[in-house]
Amino acid sequence: MYLTFTQSTLRSFTQNIFKAMGCSQEHAILAADVLLKSDLRGIDSHGVARLSGYVRLWEKQRINATPNIKIVHETATTATVDGDAGLGLVVAPFAMKVAIEKAEKYGSGWVSVKNSNHFGIAGYHALMAVEKDMIGFAMTNASPLVAPTFANERMLGTNPMCYAFPAGKYPPVIVDMATSAAANGKLEIAQRTGKNVPEGWIQNADGEYTTDPHALKTGGALLPLGSDREHGSHKGFGLSATVDILSGVLSGANYGPWVPPFVAFMEPAANAPGEGIGHFVGAMRVDGFRPVKDFKTNLDNWIERFKASETINDSQKVIIPGEPEREAEAERTTNGIPLVLAVVDDLNAVAEKFGIEKLVADA
CATH class of the missing domain: 3.30.1370.60 (Malate/L-lactate/L-sulpholactate dehydrogenase, NADPH binding domain)
Structure with a gap:
């Protein structure tokens, strides 16, 4: 299940989390901008879904907020x-x-x-x-x-x-x-949505191909x-x-x-x-x-x-590098950014920890 948010809603929420960590206003705005750019361009694995990870590393004193x-x-x-x-x-x-x-x-x-x-x-x-x-x-x-x-x-x-x-x-x-x-973030998305991954992405602890997105947790490797x-x-x-x-x-x-x-x-x-x-x-x-x-x-x-250029069949087209991300950005700027429910729950748990207003879907 997905919930949809405007970029302004996610931007404000993300900035507030970074400021709660102790980041300056300037750094919070910049850090939020980097994450939102990822979500807008359809690279969900590196957007606000990563926010709770930064918080946990900060709690472990492995990230310096200032x-x-x-x-x-x-x-x-x-x-x-x-x-x-x-x-x-x-x-x-x-x-x-x-x-x-x-x-x-x-x-x-x-x-x-x-x-x-x-x-x-x-x-x-x-x-x-x-x-x-x-x-x-x-x-x-x-x-x-x-x-x-x-x-x-x-x-x-x-x-x-x-x-x-x-x-x-x-x-x-x-x-x-x-x-x-494949990027690790794609495994995380598969884990959240309960789907297997294509063969050729991961090997298990014995060095054999597997489609289990959780294989990294049991000694496997990308x-x-x-x-x-x-x-x-x-x-x-x-x-x-x-x-x-x-x-x-x-x-x-x-x-x-x-x-x-x-x-x-x-x-x-x-x-x-x-x-x-x-x-x-x-x-x-x-x-x-x-x-x-x-x-x-x-x-x-x-x-x-x-x-x-000539394609294999009429239903296909050559995709210029960066084109899918640009199209995603245009669509999401207009229609909002979808977040899987597990990510929303994760972000709201972080908000509760800091006493910050929780995310509420815009649509």
């Missing part, structure tokens, strides 16, 4: 940011602003981040660069839930990466994806993009490794099996080599390569040609 986010290493075009255990929803936009400022001066800017937490959807941060006629990059490592090709041990996170390109008369092209066969060696899982493993190295090894954050878990009941691994979760963001000025107008005209042409 961080001193700062640059700790810097050159003209690069920087490393220490997030001071703050919300990744706040730390990553800070880092992207640094990258954009460097790109404005020197053509490109690259920032690694350590000592952060879960940063929501990568697309939010990459799109910040697009607004400045830049190409945006954003990636993050994550809790170890994925077994590398041929392994039966969780070593990597879902480790998403995003590339965003500004177009002219069309919306940006946004490639935003996990490097695992699989890399490609699912198995015969279908290219080594490529997904390679992409995930790239994200982990840029986000963790380069910044001084944790990496591989030492990345802290998002769930509060699991303690971070002992003898961790770094600090917190790591991100990597970047911005490149389009006019560092060619006039912006020319690039956008050609990207519009690219979009049109791909949309016009």
